[in-house]
Amino acid sequence: MSIAPYLKDIGRGAAGARDLGMAAAEALMGDVLDGQASAAECGAFVMAMRMKGETLDELAGFLQAVQARCLVVPSDRPVVLLPSYNGSRRLPNLTPLLAMSLAREGLNVLVHGPLVEPQRVASAAILADLGLAPALQAQDIERAWARREPAFVPTAVLCPPLQQLLALRALIGLRGPGHTVAKMINPVQGAPALRVVNHTHPEFGTLMASWAQRHAVDAQLLRGTEGEPVADPRRLPRIDTWLGGVHRPELSVGAQEGVLAELPVLPRSTDAACTALYVQEVLSGSRPAPAPVARQVALLSATVAALQTRPGGRALSA
Numbered sequence: 001m002s003i004a005p006y007l008k009d010i011g012r013g014a015a016g017a018r019d020l021g022m023a024a025a026e027a028l029m030g031d032v033l034d035g036q037a038s039a040a041e042c043g044a045f046v047m048a049m050r051m052k053g054e055t056l057d058e059l060a061g062f063l064q065a066v067q068a069r070c071l072v073v074p075s076d077r078p079v080v081l082l083p084s085y086n087g088s089r090r091l092p093n094l095t096p097l098l099a100m101s102l103a104r105e106g107l108n109v110l111v112h113g114p115l116v117e118p119q120r121v122a123s124a125a126i127l128a129d130l131g132l133a134p135a136l137q138a139q140d141i142e143r144a145w146a147r148r149e150p151a152f153v154p155t156a157v158l159c160p161p162l163q164q165l166l167a168l169r170a171l172i173g174l175r176g177p178g179h180t181v182a183k184m185i186n187p188v189q190g191a192p193a194l195r196v197v198n199h200t201h202p203e204f205g206t207l208m209a210s211w212a213q214r215h216a217v218d219a220q221l222l223r224g225t226e227g228e229p230v231a232d233p234r235r236l237p238r239i240d241t242w243l244g245g246v247h248r249p250e251l252s253v254g255a256q257e258g259v260l261a262e263l264p265v266l267p268r269s270t271d272a273a274c275t276a277l278y279v280q281e282v283l284s285g286s287r288p289a290p291a292p293v294a295r296q297v298a299l300l301s302a303t304v305a306a307l308q309t310r311p312g313g314r315a316l317s318a
Contacts (some may be wrong), residue, residue, distance in 0.1 A: 028062075167240075
């Protein structure tokens with residue numbers, strides 16, 4: 001089977017391309033994930049969507065296709081989802097610190113992403129240096145939560161065909177719709193899931209806010225640090241919280257303004273070993289946590305508490 005009919009619609013450039021409806025987008029992504037498209041067609045799909053840009057209906061359709069092929073993660077308590085798909089280059093990757101801090105608060109935390117991020121420091125490497133092995137099945141996730149540790153699930157375990165789509169980046173040098181959808185995944189069943197979704201461009205933040213509102217999503221949206229879902233340790237970004245599609249100002253915060261009085265103490269290097277040591281020092285209390293990260297932890301903890309007290313205690317359809 002070929003996806004050529006879809007490519008004719010989306011591959012006409014930014015000006016001439018036609019947008020897909022949700023059902024067509026789901027069918028297209030399903031064919032890509034199920035191996036019904038050739039390698040050349042998959043590359044053309046990524047390039048065409050990169051040039052055209054995704055609409056909300058297209059992202060919703062892509063997400064439905066991916067979720068249908070995801071590992072199911074059962075939980076009887078709310079889960080904080082941290083998609084970690086960028087890693088760090090210039091700043092330390094503090095997603096593991098965020099995850100460990102939330103787990104110390106007694107929250108179920110699920111981090112997902114690649115095991116390796118070329119030329120960047122992936123969360124998986126830092127978590128490994130902290131002694132946290134990847135979860136390879138649902139039981140491993142349950143055991144991590146029982147130990148009050150975050151669970152890290154490689155994308156290759158969470159959704160193997162999605163990992164294959166993401167791997168095209170190494171061949172064509174561009175991120176595609178798979179990277180966007182990866183941030184939106186919710187594999188949790190049986191309890192609410194709070195998705196922490198980062199963005200680097202304002203227009204993507206606006207698109208994600210529209211998604212949260214239209215699809216009644218529980219989400220924390222923020223401008224991430226080098227594409228990671230953690231607050232910049234130097235300056236608090238704007239953080240918006242949506243519960244059941246409703247913006248919650250009392251669980252949100254505006255961006256920090258003005259000149260910084262002092263810079264936080266950060267690892268001397270961004271490599272995995274130094275970052276892991278820094279995380280251990282912060283968790284032990286021998287170093288202070290960066291104020292923006294501590295504020296994000298407090299907001300997420302308060303948001304999970306709000307989820308637990310919501311009538312029914314369950315997330316709305318997403």
